[in-house]
Amino acid sequence: MSAIVFLIQCKDQKGLVAGITSFFAQRQFNILHCQQYTDTEVGQYFMRIKLEDDGSYDHQQLEAEFSEFAASMALNWSVRYSERPYRVALLVTRASHCPYDLLLRELEGELKCDIPLIIGNHRDLEGMSRQFDKPFYHLPITAETKQAQEAEIKRLLAEFDIDLIVMARYMQILSEEFVTEFSGRIINIHHGFLPAFQGAKPYHQAYERGVKIIGATAHYATAELDEGPIIAQDIQHVQHDNSPQDLVMMGKDIERIVLARAVKAHIEHRIIINGRRTIVFSEGA
């Protein structure tokens, strides 16, 4: 079944649910799912509304009409159509577990997106890309070439019509300019339980501190490293007899699952960024 998903954000006010749902009811849309959230601290209202798309209503007309309606109520909004899946690029380096996991989930139908592009700053995952018949671009990076490399990345993103960039353990810091241009469209996986253990070697930091739980965090990339809005986190209990190497190994499963969960939420158009926080609407039929 095809579906249309609107994400809406506005100043909180009375009558919002009734007003918005009536807009769609008047056009005979079947509402499959409607979720909302009011952030009372900042007085903002957020809604996700999922409509059955039987093809009878023209998308352009719908957007034109909703645009007018939204203007009258000062709504910020975006819309996605399930018939046009997200196009996702992977930025990778040497570590293969996260990229492999995403490719498999695309293959298994767990992630309903297309991954038409893989970019690596090393050649290590060229073989992986070939296994899955994905174009692989090797764009090495040094202090001198960084700017040129990012320009080339941007060119490829445009060429492949990419909606979402996933840093699948890319381990490089993108420039502030790059991150700003693709704001809200870059997901990074940090192999630590943010805000603890920012920066390098978080599992070794965790070992040194003697924590009993390790974690991973998927977040939108922002100019400040490891400070972007968090999308998903998960953890694993560890014990005194787990070495730093064990933590690295055990962490892989958390990283895989957390990154996949974040990407899934994004491509199902379930996330609204609210300052340093994210609203992640729940999965549902």
Added chain:
Amino acid sequence: MSAIVFLIQCKDQKGLVAGITSFFAQRQFNILHCQQYTDTEVGQYFMRIKLEDDGSYDHQQLEAEFSEFAASMALNWSVRYSERPYRVALLVTRASHCPYDLLLRELEGELKCDIPLIIGNHRDLEGMSRQFDKPFYHLPITAETKQAQEAEIKRLLAEFDIDLIVMARYMQILSEEFVTEFSGRIINIHHGFLPAFQGAKPYHQAYERGVKIIGATAHYATAELDEGPIIAQDIQHVQHDNSPQDLVMMGKDIERIVLARAVKAHIEHRIIINGRRTIVFSEGA
């Protein structure tokens, strides 16, 4: 802030959200939360709507008007007002961990209900009741006295104006007649992961089977033992070196948490029974 919560159930049809939310919008209600679910397999629609209650709209009038509206759309519904908390009776026997837990959560404000009545078929928890200044009624039970005992329970439930009965490890089987009369208003905690390990000594059954996880299940009591609609479940990992006695001990925390979660969902008017399944709307602001 006072609130009004409606639970609504009806045949699925277009325009339900818009229709229902408009009813409240027209009466100037601020909708604090609105959640819905469509069971497409049986074609049923379910909604929970939480309104701010500033006292300006008379409750009786609201109910009269909504009653008329509901009839026109064939809605089943119920309403609760936060200013009138649920009144909960505990049925207990010897085990103290669940009853204590509920009493503490009432005291801590984690469960916004009143527990004005404790009934035990043994005297063991009379001291506990006294600690919390709760009336305790000792109603022993034998095969001969069962009917009279249940009659006395009913009399007390009426006297204390009870909304919800919690079998806090009561370990007695209520009669079919009793269970039917209080259908949807009796919560039981089973110390096993239903549907596995029904009946007696579930932890010992779990040990014998060599499971690696134990669990507990809170459900509405029905005439068929351990077959009622499940409200909440949780689990705990166990290891080969946990004895049956360890499982009993470790299980206590699961039982406490699962039962408290189920009672909390019920007294926040977040549950609709849908055949053998429950819809448990999520907590929220």
Added chain:
Amino acid sequence: MSAIVFLIQCKDQKGLVAGITSFFAQRQFNILHCQQYTDTEVGQYFMRIKLEDDGSYDHQQLEAEFSEFAASMALNWSVRYSERPYRVALLVTRASHCPYDLLLRELEGELKCDIPLIIGNHRDLEGMSRQFDKPFYHLPITAETKQAQEAEIKRLLAEFDIDLIVMARYMQILSEEFVTEFSGRIINIHHGFLPAFQGAKPYHQAYERGVKIIGATAHYATAELDEGPIIAQDIQHVQHDNSPQDLVMMGKDIERIVLARAVKAHIEHRIIINGRRTIVFSEGA
């Protein structure tokens, strides 16, 4: 670092730890890890002892001497050398998520074993096998050919010198004769929380029953379907708005992780079967 691992089982008696560890101390072995468990209900003692293998002690001599020692104390035992990793065969059908997961974990070094053989009763996963350069044997099965097919499987297991058979969602029932011959060397993944939901379509059964948690179970295959000793289990919380199809999808991650955990425990020689129960010694340095 190379290692030698002994698994030992015997009647409980005084002086076992001292006796066994002294045997190795006298031969100048460094004990890396020593774990034990006493099942007081059946009076059995179990030990796993991991030694550093610096190559100075001949393996054959060690086994000969330990054999004599073990006879004097009536110990049952087995030994594995880390320099000779387990050889694992995958039995598969159409579902790809579990086989893919195991192949990736071998590749990532998370599972220190060799997977030299994949057998499918359908051709669906031939491409997957090719991706990883693994020989794939297509052995279709019907009621008439079952016996011949199993004979051919056995021939391949022998040819490839297989230690462990993993039914990676194989969905076929092996004959009692086959299962008995490879007793303790076949791991199956059941996509349900055993002992609940045995047999076919466990996620649909779980949906019908309205459970709030789904699970998966890895166990040794025995003649009785889904009744073998459990090695690992895990679960996922679900909600009323998860359809049976959602449960199938969500279950994949649990199946992957539970199966990988069970295979890892087996190939690290950490499991002793104790009747219907398993002792799974914990991971460690």
Added chain:
Amino acid sequence: MSAIVFLIQCKDQKGLVAGITSFFAQRQFNILHCQQYTDTEVGQYFMRIKLEDDGSYDHQQLEAEFSEFAASMALNWSVRYSERPYRVALLVTRASHCPYDLLLRELEGELKCDIPLIIGNHRDLEGMSRQFDKPFYHLPITAETKQAQEAEIKRLLAEFDIDLIVMARYMQILSEEFVTEFSGRIINIHHGFLPAFQGAKPYHQAYERGVKIIGATAHYATAELDEGPIIAQDIQHVQHDNSPQDLVMMGKDIERIVLARAVKAHIEHRIIINGRRTIVFSEGA
């Protein structure tokens, strides 16, 4: 069954298990449980050994003999007898959930210790103490009286022969001198996932940062606030619609469980402090 538990720590060397277990085997002790851990990074060995105590071996003689043996191998060690349960003092302020939880677990037999003393810097929990027939001492604290108050606490600890001090959400900082004197004998519960969110109002910090998981941490108190060796941690998933107040409420269950788990490990003599890390031997029969 009575038991004797030794905790042993020394420089790693060959023959330790055999040597130590032989010491007890020669004296006809039945070893109920023997766990060990080698920290290869610092070359230290740790053991916990639990013996059946049938009363036939005099404790003083055992200690004298083991003392001599330990000296010969340069072992650090301590011993506890199950017949002499730990005596635990609670330091409390206004929050009741942690102290109540510990008192109930003592009552339920989940914590096999005695809690003969409760000290509060406010009177709020005097009623709770009375409910459980525990002496309550009100020792208010100001900048001026801090030293005198701590002196009075010490006097009470001595009078009541206290082994372990539990800061059950005490919210006061003990002086460096106090903490040093009772080093390794003070357990604190921090309502945040250390090392994230140190200091005051961790749940509010967590809300601001937009984390998807909250946690609590039980650790030994040291002179540096929230920097002591961690004993236990646990977490709870949260969502965007949980307010800071929700987090405070949800956190209570984590705090209860984490603190109880840490106290249980300590009173079962299962913890060795290893620099900033703790070795927490697993529970067992």
